[in-house]
Amino acid sequence: MDVHDLSAYMAHVGAAARSASTRMAAASTAAKNEALVALARLLRDNGPTLAEANARDLTAAAAAGLDGPMLDRLKLGDKVIATVAEGCEQIAAMPDPIGEILNLRRRPSGISVGQMRVPLGVFGMIYESRPNVTIEAASLAIKSGNAAILRGGSEALHSNVALWKLVQAALLEAGLPAEAVQLIETTDRAAVGKLITMPESVDVIIPRGGKGLIERISAEARVPVIKHLDGNCHTYVDAEVDLDMALVVTENAKTQKYSPCNATESLLVHAAQAEAFLPRIAAVFAAKGVEVRGCARTLAAVAGVPGLKTAAATEQDWGEEYLGPIISARVVDSLDEAIAHINRHGSHHTDAILTTHHPSAMRFLREVDSASVMVNASTRFADGFEYGLGAEIGISTDKFHARGPVGLDGLTSLKYVVLGQGEIRT
């Protein structure tokens, strides 16, 4: 297929995906698992081929002046390959979500009504530099009986093509259509514009990447988008709390890693604990070089902590996702104020309360309007693997369809099944 006639190329890719999705929806669990196990084997057996393709990308990226973290993400080393191969085997070992029938119940008319889990159809995945996403998306597509159209970063094209060839070989080995997973083989940026406006061929788009990319896709897409934009997560230390626990959990939530979207970016402390808690956590932050951008009461409470970098928080700080060693901090006078602050300034991603007071915990769970709400746990747990989904195709901060970490079930839909013995409507 000539990738230079973009309209014809994308139409061809879309039609092939739609056609393959019908076969994938009817594929047996055994065939899907066989493809996943074969893919794991092919990944392990083709280290040199993958390394060669990856080297081409890395050389070009270095020549183009890409920075260190970007090159790190692009690198497809032995450890990354071992991890994605193991991921394929883990997904093969999971129960098949497709065909499951929920809530089958007899109705007064005599019919039995239930809901059968079926694939969504075709999903488009748009991602940036990390080539391992190619295998993660492909393996989730295979297990969930969907077809996928993948669009990776242009800087990773050779790596992605090499990985994709293995995916197609694994599909064919299991008797499944190679077109169940397709990779867009052109770096033409207009291909993304086509992919997100083909409702006849694509049922949902899943973008992973920077906020700019995701905002543009959401604004222009003509199909549903499973996405999250910001991770401005809060940890709230309540009036009644185990301070030692709060110290350990808050430290973990902020400092275990700075870059993930589920790291805490804002700390709220009830006034009753401000004097006791803030100097202790501030000492931890000082030791780790974390700057505190606080309200006036916070700054007063931490004034005596040696070596702590501080600044007065501006209104903008309450909405900021720093993704680095900075945290905003505010003293609140009540649980109500904490909940209102989070619902107003947060990004509806993940927020935690640390408390020993049961009614506070229950109100926080119910009233904080976020995809994940936690009691006495680090916000860093908001993750498909930690939640037991087995894998994660993305995270949704929308409320429609899927919310929070999205695993296999998020790639499915429930249709009604009705089993009768000749019943009629009267």
Next chain:
Amino acid sequence: MDVHDLSAYMAHVGAAARSASTRMAAASTAAKNEALVALARLLRDNGPTLAEANARDLTAAAAAGLDGPMLDRLKLGDKVIATVAEGCEQIAAMPDPIGEILNLRRRPSGISVGQMRVPLGVFGMIYESRPNVTIEAASLAIKSGNAAILRGGSEALHSNVALWKLVQAALLEAGLPAEAVQLIETTDRAAVGKLITMPESVDVIIPRGGKGLIERISAEARVPVIKHLDGNCHTYVDAEVDLDMALVVTENAKTQKYSPCNATESLLVHAAQAEAFLPRIAAVFAAKGVEVRGCARTLAAVAGVPGLKTAAATEQDWGEEYLGPIISARVVDSLDEAIAHINRHGSHHTDAILTTHHPSAMRFLREVDSASVMVNASTRFADGFEYGLGAEIGISTDKFHARGPVGLDGLTSLKYVVLGQGEIRT
């Protein structure tokens, strides 16, 4: 509020809905049920007021030359009021979906992870002449803890306002915010354009009405839309079948009522049964004045049926939703051909197989890509009440979020809850 400054008016309505939605999400089950029971009582106690408002709409509609069926739909008679009042009580008696926690399971890290059902927030409902939809939408909003913005047909405005005043009185009686249900009080058509493009205030739009209305809304909306466009439903008579049962079910599916979206519009018959089945069902159609638009083999099989209106089916007939006494009919040579025909020409609404052959039934359930798939039952059962949802806000033929009849659960979302004892991520 001045309805003539439309932008300011709609912004005010939207902000009030968003604010009320927070209070509704936290409302107790008791308060919500109290409002529903009060609403039922107020409906029964205010017959004369409602009749007077309705008379104004009916007089204006008759003067404007609206036809009989349109006037019928507009009429808010004692029987309609009794039915919607009973509906409110039925919804009050249903379990509260909000706050339910599903699948709470302990993870290896020590945290427990589950999913809590919460309201979507604010839904906009756009509907045409029937004023009873005002009460159906309001009662579902109250029970599901959402706020609703209602936009009824301009010809029903006086009736809708009178009903809405009772809804607000019931909400206030139960200590809930009157703004939880708002009705757009202007007949300015531009209000719809505003309502569907306010993502900051409206989370989802549910249109009910003609195909033209729904297509326009879907194309222009900037929030998700729960909708269905066509109901081109199929009944397929398989090679192995109880012919007497097939006759009764097919007659019911086509002729019990012609106008509903779940009435069968197309009949597929396996070649092995064409000679035995088609003349018998054609005789039923002849007696009821149903025209058969058939393929050549169908027309040959029914040629001897006295009084039957027939025509040769065109390609267009396979996709047609007649909503009247016409049915398209085709002889197929296999189950595969039947499934392929339905997936190609159908509207993914409701399709049924009539068979005694278990493998055919299972393949049909799995491979027909429709919101409802049935074995040995009339397609007319595709309905929220018949499925046990207790009520129906609409029907979705999309796969995303909700599929098929949409009840209370379709107005909710699942957020993750994490219960810990100070766990951290390592």
